[in-house]
Amino acid sequence: MRALAQALMPHLIIAPILLPLLTACLLLLLDGRRHRIRGMIGLAAALANLVIAALLLSWAGSGHPTAYGVYLPSNWDMPFGIVLVADRLSALLLLTAAIVALMALLFAVARWHKAGAHFHPLFQIQIMGLNGAFLTGDLFNLFVFFEVMLAASYGLLLHGSGPSRVRTGLHYLAINLVASSLFLIGAALIYGVTGTLNMADIAARIPQVATSDRALLHAGFAVLGVAFLAKAAMWPLNFWLVPAYAAASAPAAAIFALLTKVGVYVLLRFSTLMFSEQAGASAGFGSDWLLWGGTATLAAGAFGMFSTQRPGRLAGFAVIVSSGTLLAVLGLARPELTAGALYYLPSSTLGVAAFFLLAELMERSRSADVAGARAPEDEEDHLPFPLAELELDKDVNLDEDEEMLIGHAIPAATALLGLAFICCTLLVAGLPPLSSFIGKFVLLTALVPGLSADTLHVESLLTWVLPVLIVVSGLCALVALSRVGIRFFWTPVDREAPLLRVVEFVPIALLVTVCIVMSVRAEPVMRYATATAEALYHPAGYIDAVLSARPRPTPTNAERLGLQGPEATP
Template structure:
């Protein structure tokens, strides 16, 4: 099917537009059915895309038949289709949870949700840095409104900080694009890679400035220290399904770092090769260590999960900085695991807080929850998975991460940081679980969890045992994805030498 590559953008775009029309707007049940149908179609498209690219083939799509390096080009390879499938799974689980009633807390939730998916998928598919900026803006505009869905002072305050920081980042992004275009005359990623290889030494410092400005933008999206301070407040204030979907947002920044600084500023970039390596390694370690401290001192459950998201960012980017296919393959496996599990934990913590009334999600003793076996079992499953204890996928992922650090200097710094943060996570989650399920008094809560909320949470948390069962297949795929990512010559030749589908 020639138009398969653009469907991850078109499906949520058309779905979001339909959800704003009179037959659907103002009718929650119709909006829910339409939103779920769009998410299921998107999931089916994602599965077809990953099957089409699993043999190493790259699918190119030239919007308007403007061939590269001109016009809007979409590129589907193993990495981009893997990220789209991950987004589709996370989006489906988040939307199912919202359909239990959270979507009624504010207007236009479902159209905004679809537009958010459109922006995320577009960012993963684009082969042009300017269009990466465009899709960033699409997903950010939707996320501004979704973050404040349901209203309230904490969400308004977090939303204000989030908007201001991202508007500043957008201005910096445009500045960096202007520098690169003015110097190299193109913004197509493959064409940029060729132009950087031919760059005169006299112009290299200016291009390096543009590249470092982009690192600032991508670092803010990924929430690398010291650009992380917006994340704990924003994620802990957002409604549960929005926070769960936001678990993919930091991974958009990680994807951009992987794609841009491997393809354009990789091994063949001359004096600009591995430009960010001296910065990425220490900041990733600091992010991991600082996030572990933040997790340990968190006063409530939602903020704990937000710090867990930040810990995953540091764990992944430290390994990415090794710039080796086997290391990046391990990082991609862990990225899949941690995105789905932390998304499920955001939903679980909301279910727990609903049954604790005034205590909400604060880590204090309170009345017993109405469903201690169900919520306690899910809390145990999610905690074991996210900590990295056997036999779930977190253990497999962290074992792969530790194995990828095989140089002495890498082991000396990375092993203590990763294992130490895991120890702090064990202590913090054990303390939280004992406070919630054992330090109880009074009559049990009468509020029970909606079956749709339980199903949505299970969809995401069940990914961990499934990733363990199929761990060999998934790790082989992530390794092959990393190998294709570092084969920049193949990417450049495929984009610039082959006519893309119009």
């Protein structure tokens, strides 16, 4: 795979952006009633996106010291042209996003893609925005992909209609419009001081910024940081997240779990690239805010899990707990902690995405009349590809609407849902033997040895509180999820056995399987995370790779025409 990735470089870097964009254009040309064809095209594109992400990860993890892929789409010289950069960090996030996107889309083709217009084009545009945000190397195009991602999320949040989605959608829209405005203000201030928007070029110029301009530079990054802290769900800027994610359809909520990771990714990139030890007087800027804010976010998310018994809202609070853990660890700016965070990030993301998908099946098992659960009537209510539906009970009588909504039962449906719920509980709570426990264990082993009674002072207080909160948050998640599990699976109620389609359970099982594989193959995954963290805290390689990139020579008119001799003279 590495040889194939090497052969396809550097043009493979732009593929995660072009593929979903072209797929969305193709889907818009198709009749909206052709659900089967649209589903097949969307799944094929999502699968191809996963293969591309895996190739990029294989190339980035090849161990080559210059494993930085730089692509100049406009073929302009640096730092004036558009630039895309693939490194270990961006490849890791691309693969995580590709896995979640494919599983969410597979879940959606069972029913949700028919609940409104243009689901598949919006989903592909969402993938394009996510991939572009992870690959871009300049602030302007980061804003572009940020807006593309948000524009698609507005449509996906409202997909399926309903008053709760409209109400929370308006709040979500207003918050993100404010964040976009702050983004522009912050980028303008940074450009006014540094004269560039290329992130590598900004990092190279920050040490030379005049003392009189440094406060303005910090103000620009602070304003820009607020926009991404709101997206990363830092307390108290995260009040919008739980209502919005709980109201969204299950596949939309699953991919929304990635949106907070965009904020975490950008903050990690800024802190290690622009405010590293080589940044002079700006070194470590904002790290204290990340530590304090992340710790408060972790505490708020853990407490919030006790405030609800709805699985969808629990999953939303699990997103906040994950973001709080990552932000607090990044605020400490220690490579060994960042390595643990990079292992924990995909594990928690995949676990929460699986729980969002499972939450709908659980709520549907309680009642077929859950708000927003009824699919629109369609003459062809079958999957976009042949897939057998297994039956549990031949004697269960379903009316026409219920059969269209739920499908035929499969054997041991209750046992399958219960097993999936146990696995998601272990992932969300960070309990053994699944991968999120390993990530938390790495974080705790890196935190605890550095603590002693001799180091107890105001500045290090949070480094004592953080490991306690990480453990307590897992306990809170375990208690809250156990309470919900008892209510949904063990409380005796007079209701039919839960009914689900195979295609709705397969994505959940695959997401859990990936986490199991991460547990079994923890050593190579941890080596990759450690190498990624080391590269992040030594940004000279990234800066040199980007600033040394040169456009390809443009052929002259004579060369294009194949002329030689005197005829080639202009």
